[in-house]
Amino acid sequence: AEQFASLTIGFLLYRLPLFLGQSKELLGSWDDDEVTLPGSVGLAMKMAEEDEMQYGTATSDLDKLTPVLVVSGPEVAGRSELVQQLIDESDGRFVTPTRVDRLSDELTFTRMKDNGEFLFVDSSGRYGTTNEGILTAGTKGTSAVVIDADVETTKRLTTVTGARLIGVWISLNSVLKIKSKIEAQVDDGEVDLKPDETKDSYVRDRMQRVVKEIEYGVLSGIFDFTILNFDNEKSLAELRQAAEYCFR
Known part of the structure; x- marks a missing residue:
């Protein structure tokens, strides 16, 4: 239980500064006493405490659940590419549903x-x-299911009875880098703008979604691992390590 509590606290201490820093880049500067996070950090801590109390008695129940690797995060952060690389190199160890x-x-x-x-x-x-x-889709002890999931899909996955979700959040280390990638998608013609859309309005709407996605990533309690994807080889190695928890 102590190890679990330490991991939980470390996770929150890591993710909250990341979220604050990214949101500050996007939304502008503020005074320290004006900072308010969307959602409820108090609720997140309460959930963590409840999980800790149940941890000792729930271990045997976890063995009955099917491990599912859920990889989520902003669309332009390279999530899908990393998931596909993991599947391709695994020789059947990781499979899709x-x-x-x-x-x-x-x-x-x-x-x-x-x-x-x-x-x-x-x-x-x-x-x-x-x-x-x-x-x-998987075989216990031999292969595990991995799902490349946007945030909305991740929310649905939390309702799957009988699944033990191992959550991995993949993002970039700066919201401004995410914004630049979205702008590049528009410039390269990868996005079909609606008749009433401009590049600026499209990017603005996407960035508003990104902030909500980051909020979910920080406060949902779903994600056990965070990968900041600035080096493909390093990120893939980190994803491999996280994926091995499907077999523990």
Whole structure:
């Protein structure tokens, strides 16, 4: 329990300054006595204390859960690329969930979607993922499921009964770097602006989402590891280390 408490405190001490520093870059300067964090740090600490009290009695229950590696963070931070590299090099040790393919069986896909059986559907609308598809894709002790998840998908994953989530948050070490990458996407034609959108309005809206995503990353209690992705090789090594907790 003491080790768990130390890890929790260290996590909060690390993440809060990161969030404050990034938000300050984005939103401008303020006096120390004016700083207020979105959400509730008090609630986060309360949740951590409750987890600590339950930690000793819940260990055996954890063994019954299916480990799922959830990798999340701002879209432009290189999250998807790192997840794919982890899967490709793992020789089957890390796998994606079993999904229902609309093109393979459109009738089944449509029925399941209409019945609300999918936890989420990918951005193309082709693949649907169910709770069962997550829990049964891996083999205990041999392979584990890894999910490349945006924040909204991560929130849905927290509702999967029977899963033990190992959360990894991947970001950059500066909100301004995230902003620059979003601007580059627009400049390179990777983003289709709506008729009523300008580059500035698009970037502003995206950055507002980024701040909310960082808030969730700090306060949700979902993420056990943080990777600041400024060196691909180093970040992949850190992701490998975090992923091994699926087998502990």
